[in-house]
Amino acid sequence: MSMQESKYQVSQKGYYGKFGGAYIPEMLYPNVEELRENYLQIINEPSFQAQFRSLLKDYVGRPTPLYFATRLSEKFGAKIYLKREDLCHTGAHKVNNTVGQILLARALGKKKIIAETGAGQHGVATATVCALMGMDCVVYMGEIDMARQKPNVERMKILGAQVIPATSGSKTLKDATNEAMRHWINNPADTHYIIGSVVGPHPYPDMVARFQSVISEEIKAQLLEKEQKTDPDFIFACVGGGSNAAGAYYHYLDKEDVKLIAVEASGLGNESGKSAATTALGKEGVLHGSRTLLMQTSDGQVVEPYSISAGLDYPGIGPFHANLFDSGRARFVGITDEEAMNAGLLLSRLEGIIPAVESAHAFAALSKVDLGKDKIVVVNLSGRGDKDLETYIKWGKY
Numbered sequence: 578m579s580m581q582e583s584k585y586q587v588s589q590k591g592y593y594g595k596f597g598g599a600y601i602p603e604m605l606y607p608n609v610e611e612l613r614e615n616y617l618q619i620i621n622e623p624s625f626q627a628q629f630r631s632l633l634k635d636y637v638g639r640p641t642p643l644y645f646a647t648r649l650s651e652k653f654g655a656k657i658y659l660k661r662e663d664l665c666h667t668g669a670h671k672v673n674n675t676v677g678q679i680l681l682a683r684a685l686g687k688k689k690i691i692a693e694t695g696a697g698q699h700g701v702a703t704a705t706v707c708a709l710m711g712m713d714c715v716v717y718m719g720e721i722d723m724a725r726q727k728p729n730v731e732r733m734k735i736l737g738a739q740v741i742p743a744t745s746g747s748k749t750l751k752d753a754t755n756e757a758m759r760h761w762i763n764n765p766a767d768t769h770y771i772i773g774s775v776v777g778p779h780p781y782p783d784m785v786a787r788f789q790s791v792i793s794e795e796i797k798a799q800l801l802e803k804e805q806k807t808d809p810d811f812i813f814a815c816v817g818g819g820s821n822a823a824g825a826y827y828h829y830l831d832k833e834d835v836k837l838i839a840v841e842a843s844g845l846g847n848e849s850g851k852s853a854a855t856t857a858l859g860k861e862g863v864l865h866g867s868r869t870l871l872m873q874t875s876d877g878q879v880v881e882p883y884s885i886s887a888g889l890d891y892p893g894i895g896p897f898h899a900n901l902f903d904s905g906r907a908r909f910v911g912i913t914d915e916e917a918m919n920a921g922l923l924l925s926r927l928e929g930i931i932p933a934v935e936s937a938h939a940f941a942a943l944s945k946v947d948l949g950k951d952k953i954v955v956v957n958l959s960g961r962g963d964k965d966l967e968t969y970i971k972w973g974k975y
């Protein structure tokens with residue numbers, strides 16, 4: 578896994594086209610620099626790869642199945658496969674990244690882990706691997722999010738993590754991120770900061786994409802077995818920050834025949850003021866340490882995003898995806914709350930799988946794209962719907 582000479586991969590300087598980089602306060606520079614100097618060498622070491630692969634297999638439960646969805650395929654007239662990230666330990670793809678990063682933290686000699694979390698899913702995935710490795714874990718979470726996502730707060734505590742409320746600003750994810758950054762600045766020597774998506778300053782987007790790339794590595798091998806070829810015609814994935822999509826696309830980036838469909842949350846509609854569809858509504862700017870696309874006011878204030886799904890409720894996308902959008906390599910599709918919930922209920926009835934509401938957005942996009950008869954389609958089923966039961970119940974209509 579050396580630096581690849583692809584226009585869709587990160588450059589030596591940490592950019593994806595014109596996006597990326599490390600726009601960080603000077604105080605954070607030593608921490609990020611330590612990571613940047615060491616991450617590739619550590620990740621590429623055979624002993625690191627052996628530990629990572631072993632945990633993915635026996636702890637996370639990989640490889641996750643590539644399931645041919647018969648009834649869904651009949652409905653759409655295409656051959657639709659589901660990549661079952663919902664079957665990962667803890668219920669979503671996020672754990673692929675947290676397992677990788679905690680091994681990296683250990684290799685760097687770190688003793689403590691910090692993380693920020695919005696809805697709590699990344700916090701739970703982080704608390705999980707900290708328990709696994711016997712590392713101290715502090716998770717910053719907005720006070721309002723803590724009230725909204727009580728079960729995840731309790732999960733983190735059961736796993737032994739300390740959850741610290743962020744009480745400034747809007748008391749949500751962005752404030753939790755600020756608190757985590759402050760903590761890291763004050764504890765650079767013994768602490769690693771685990772970011773949960775392909776966002777943040779270089780090298781985070783590249784590091785997270787590499788850990789998640791196991792998804793497309795498996796898709797290639799599994800399709801070869803089932804279809805006698807490695808490449809599908811389409812890959813659909815939802816994009817919050819973009820880590821599950823980055824993983825599902827990774828080994829197909831330079832295969833331009835494989836159409837990449839990136840699905841954003843349009844909330845109540847892109848004209849409603851209640852949306853999280855960054856490519857439709859956003860402009861270039863700096864968010865969480867990287868130059869990327871984000872939703873902002875004319876004077877550059879970040880706009881509060883909205884989506885029914887907590888994991889897609891983010892005001893930007895990572896630089897990896899900003900470049901896929903800018904270059905036209907991926908096609909971006911917006912899906913409303915209503916379209917996503919209907920697709921989630923449809924998948925439940927057709928295949929006996931209740932998807933996470935985030936993943937339901939990816940399924941809803943199947944009807945927005947002209948697939949063509951018998952084309953091979955992979956939908957990345959990023960997570961299971963257990964965490965979203967309340968959302969389904971409130972929605973009703975089933």
Ligand SMILES: *Cc1c(COP(=O)(O)O)cnc(C)c1O
Binds near residue numbers: 816821933935959961
């Ligand atoms: C967090 C989450 C997402 C969004 O995050 P990405 O980094 O864009 O993948 C999507 N699906 C599920 C199930 C999630 O938990």
